[in-house]
Amino acid sequence: MTGVPLDHAMILCGILFSLGLLGLLLRRTLIFMLMSLEIMLNSTAVAFVAAGARWLQPDGQIMFVLILTLAAAEVAVGLALVLQIHQRFKTLDVEALAALKG
């Protein structure tokens, strides 16, 4: 199969992952942080698919399905928590939610 070379796919994944991480670190709103997390998860999923295609193995796609379910579960729990936090603290600013100091 000729297609996108693995290097390109990996660079794409790296860029996506870095974007997600930066979003996670720079954004202050919980919703956006959750979205950044999704981007990071998806970047790894793309890496698995690309690697699977490169070595002609189905494992990469299986991992993708696994990550997809994981992401769905995570979003479900995360959004529920976000709702709860919004109800209780009337804010989604993560800097304001620093009560758990050591």
Add this chain to the structure above:
Amino acid sequence: MLDFLFLVFMFPLAGFMVLAFARRRLSENQVAAIGVGSIGASALLTLLLGVSFLSNPPEGQAHTQLLWTWMSVDGFAPQFALRLDGLSLVMLGVINGVGFFIHLFASWYMRGDDSYDRFFSYMNLFVASMLFLVLGDNLLFLYFGWEGVGLSSYLLIGFWYKDPANGAAARKAFVVTRVGDTFMAIGLFILYHQLGTLNIQELMVLAPQHWAVGSDIATIAALLLLGGAVGKSAQLPLQTWLPDAMAGPTPVSALIHAATMVTAGVYLIARTHVLFELSPFALNCVGWVGAITLLLAGFTALTQTDIKRVLAYSTMSQIGYMFLALGAGAWSAAIFHLMTHAFFKALLFLSAGSVILALHHEQDIFKMGGLRTKIPFVFWVFSIGCLGLVAFPFTSGFFSKDEILWQAWASGHHDLFYAGLCGAFLTAVYTTRLVALTFFGAPRSEAAREAHAGHGLAHSLPLAVLAFFAVFGGWIVLPLADVLPRLELPSEGQHGIEALSIAVSLSGITLAAWLFLRAPDAVKALAQNPPGRLLHRYWTSAFGFDWLYERLFIRPYLGFIRINGHDFIESFVAAVPVAFVRLHAALALTQNGRLRWYAASVAAGAVLMIAVVIL
């Protein structure tokens, strides 16, 4: 019959175990039955053993029962073996016989005490340790009993532990005797190092073969053993613990500080007499320690106001007599005096206990007086004990003390003889003073006016029996001829010495009776003028030994402790917890509760790990 020897100490030991583990679960009567019964069984067995031993003497006049080998380390294999010979039979008789009556009296005296069972468990432990001490056939076994005796005396002196003063007295007794014990332990090391065994019989054979008379090593070993004996027997210079030991209940004073424990030193020296015969210098020291203690304690007893302290100092001085006798080589006379002293001193302490209870724990003789009519029975037995103590003619003390004085004179120790004679005079004076102040004259306090006599068999029987022995105990013939060498002395002049000592003690009694009954003003005048006051103060404080030791040892030691308290190495140790506290504070800062900070840490950590793996 002799094979049952081990049961002699098993009974008290079992009694101790039962009472110690059944704490608070037994009634007072059950406790008394076990505590007194165990000693009673032991005493009965001692009687049977004695009859069997004397009527049918075993080979070599001694019976050895090997129980087991204690330990076996590279040729050093001390046996757990008991040895019964004439000397240990006499000691058994004293410990179990006198001990039984003291236990019986204690079952009356301690009635109603919160820790009745604790008291009897300690008492049984004490008797068991003392039996170990006299039955052991090697010095290590003896030392085991020696330490057990020290432990139980500590427990019993501090028995009423809620008063800190009693605890201090117990600690003092423990620490002071420990000084002596250390000397003794070093002595044992030297004996083992030089002769290769601790078995007493082997030692007594080996020592004369290896060491010449008067050799340095024999002198050192004998002096170290003397150090142990001096500590346990409350002789100069380790005598200071005995008067304070009166903090314990009175039966304890009778059992430990009069009848048995303090005689352990005398027993030790008599047991190892061969060593002391090898070293004339050490033997001389024994005699002089005895003579000086005898006089110091006699003078001190003259001015004491506590009935038990007077008796304590008289104990010290009577044991001084025994040491004097040992120093003069009159071994069997010393053991004879040990036995008669056990009779009359136990009697004196028990009747003093009865007086103290009659007056609701009043011990000051200047608050007594006139008790002769209030508690006549106690008055009579106390007087009998005093007659024994002053060696009144034909009481038990007379025979033994005359034996000592006569043998000291006849063996050429004239200076010891004169010291003993002075001591006899002092004894007569302070004893008469004690009786006069306690029982004669008018009552000097409310308690003395309302004194009530003790009742019951457990109270009266021990006093009566001990009074009997205090009078007639001098007729007992001790089976010591095969154990201790006898002095070969000419018998002329013995009656002269007897007459002299009778005259001395009678004049002492007369003088004191006149002073304290007819002319109390003269006593006051004597104590009021300046030299009299100085002497009085000096004697009351027992020649200031406590004062001296306080300055010489205790304060420098406490000062050293204080200096050592903030020492250099300690600061390193103290730095460890400080460092941990700081580190904890630093790490706690990272727990700032900021989610993004955590995420950044995780990311940085991951990058770091990957970098490490790749590079």
